[in-house]
Amino acid sequence: MPERPACILLKGPLMARKPSAETATAWTQLLRVQQQVFGRVEQDVKKAGFPPLSWHDVLVELAHAPHGAVRPVELEKRLAMPQYGLSRLIDRLVEAGLAERRQCPVDRRGLYVAITDAGRELQKKMALAYAGAVERHVGSKLSDIEAVRLSHLLGRLN
Amino acid sequence: MPERPACILLKGPLMARKPSAETATAWTQLLRVQQQVFGRVEQDVKKAGFPPLSWHDVLVELAHAPHGAVRPVELEKRLAMPQYGLSRLIDRLVEAGLAERRQCPVDRRGLYVAITDAGRELQKKMALAYAGAVERHVGSKLSDIEAVRLSHLLGRLN
DNA sequence: CACATCATCATGCAACTGCATCAATCTTGA
DNA sequence: TCAAGATTGATGCAGTTGCATGATGATGTG
Numbered sequence: 001m002p003e004r005p006a007c008i009l010l011k012g013p014l015m016a017r018k019p020s021a022e023t024a025t026a027w028t029q030l031l032r033v034q035q036q037v038f039g040r041v042e043q044d045v046k047k048a049g050f051p052p053l054s055w056h057d058v059l060v061e062l063a064h065a066p067h068g069a070v071r072p073v074e075l076e077k078r079l080a081m082p083q084y085g086l087s088r089l090i091d092r093l094v095e096a097g098l099a100e101r102r103q104c105p106v107d108r109r110g111l112y113v114a115i116t117d118a119g120r121e122l123q124k125k126m127a128l129a130y131a132g133a134v135e136r137h138v139g140s141k142l143s144d145i146e147a148v149r150l151s152h153l154l155g156r157l158n
Numbered sequence: 159m160p161e162r163p164a165c166i167l168l169k170g171p172l173m174a175r176k177p178s179a180e181t182a183t184a185w186t187q188l189l190r191v192q193q194q195v196f197g198r199v200e201q202d203v204k205k206a207g208f209p210p211l212s213w214h215d216v217l218v219e220l221a222h223a224p225h226g227a228v229r230p231v232e233l234e235k236r237l238a239m240p241q242y243g244l245s246r247l248i249d250r251l252v253e254a255g256l257a258e259r260r261q262c263p264v265d266r267r268g269l270y271v272a273i274t275d276a277g278r279e280l281q282k283k284m285a286l287a288y289a290g291a292v293e294r295h296v297g298s299k300l301s302d303i304e305a306v307r308l309s310h311l312l313g314r315l316n
Numbered sequence: 317c318a319c320a321t322c323a324t325c326a327t328g329c330a331a332c333t334g335c336a337t338c339a340a341t342c343t344t345g346a
Numbered sequence: 347t348c349a350a351g352a353t354t355g356a357t358g359c360a361g362t363t364g365c366a367t368g369a370t371g372a373t374g375t376g
Binding site: 017018019020022023024025026027029030031032033034035036037038080131132134135137138139141142144145146147148149150151153154155156157158 | 175176177178180181182183184185187188189190191192193194195196238289290292293295296297299300302303304305306307308309311312313314315316
C-alpha cells in the first residue's frame with residue numbers, strides 16, 4: 001500500500017480535522033477539572049502555611065534518592081519540568097535552606113542538588129497536608145475502582 | 159471569598175487521612191497528563207502564530223453571545239477565571255484590537271466586553287488550529303466511548 | 317589534536333499571575 | 347432616606363514563567 005499521497009489539505013491550518021463532540025467535552029473537562037482540583041489542593045496546602053506543591057515534588061525526589069542528591073537533569077525528566085523552571089526552583093529551595101548545590105564529580109558542567117535536614121523535615125510535614133488535601137478533593141470523590149479507570153484513561157493520552 | 163466551614167477534624171496537619179494508592183496515582187496522572195497534553199496543544203496553536211488559548215476562550219464566549227458582548231462578571235463564572243486575571247486578559251484583547259470595553263447601561267459599575275470584527279476573524283482561524291491540535295493530541299488517542307467515560311470520571315471530581 | 321557539535325546549567329528580559337487593595341456603584345434594611 | 351455592606355472592576359507590587367541566549371564543559375570526528 002502506497003504512502004498516503006502528500007495532501008495539500010494538510011499543509012495549511014485548514015488541514016485540521018475537528019474533534020468529535022465527545023472529544024471536545026473530554027478536553028474541556030480535563031482542563032477545567034484539573035484547574036479546579038489543583039487549585040483547591042494547592043490552596044489547602046498553602047493555607048496550612050506551606051510553599052507551592054512544586055517545592056514538594058522536588059523535595060520528595062531528593063529525599064528518596066540515594067544520598068539525598070540528584071542531578072538537575074534527572075529531575076527535569078522525572079518531573080517533566082522545563083530546565084529554566086527547575087533551575088530557578090532550585091534557587092528558591094537553596095535560598096530557603098531546604099537544599100544545596102554541590103559540584104558533580106563526574107561532570108564538571110553538572111551539579112548535584114542535595115536535600116538538607118530542614119528540607120527533609122519540611123517535606124515530611126508538607127506531605128501530610130498534601131495527602132490530606134488530595135484525599136479530601138480526590139480520594140473522597142472516587143472509589144478506588146474509579147480512580148484506576150481514571151488513571152488508565154489519562155494514561156492513554158500520554 | 160467564602161469562608162471554609164470550620165471543621166475541627168481539619169485543624170491540625172496530623173488529622174489528614176492519606177489517600178489510597180489508587181487515588182494517589184490518579185492524582186499524579188491527572189496533573190502530569192493535563193500538563194503534557196495542554197502544553198502540546200498550546201504549543202501547536204502558538205506555532206501556528208496564534209495567541210494563548212485563554213484568548214480563544216474569551217473570544218468564543220463573546221462571539222457566541224447576543225450582540226457579541228458579555229459582562230466580565232459573567233465571563234468569570236463561565237471560564238472559572240479569577241477576576242484580576244480576566245481584567246488583564248481583557249486589557250490585552252483590547253490592546254490587540256480584538257475586543258472593546260463598553261459602558262454597561264444597567265449598572266454603572268459594570269462593563270460590556272464586545273468582540274470586534276478582527277476578534278471574530280481571529281477566533282474563527284484560531285478555532286481551526288485549536289480543533290486540529292485537540293484532535294491530534296486527544297481525539298486520536300481515545301475512542302468516543304472512552305472520551306465519554308473520561309469526562310464522566312472527571313465530572314465526579316467537581 | 318583541533319574543531320564543530322552537543323549537553324548542562326544559569327540568566328536577562330518581557331510577559332503573566334497571585335494577592336491585596338482601591339474606587340465606584342449598587343443593594344439592603346432600619 | 348441613609349449608612350453599612352456587597353458587587354463590580356482596576357491596579358500596584360512582588361513573585362513566577364517563557365523564551366532566548368550565554369557560559370562552561372563534554373563528546374565525536376576527521
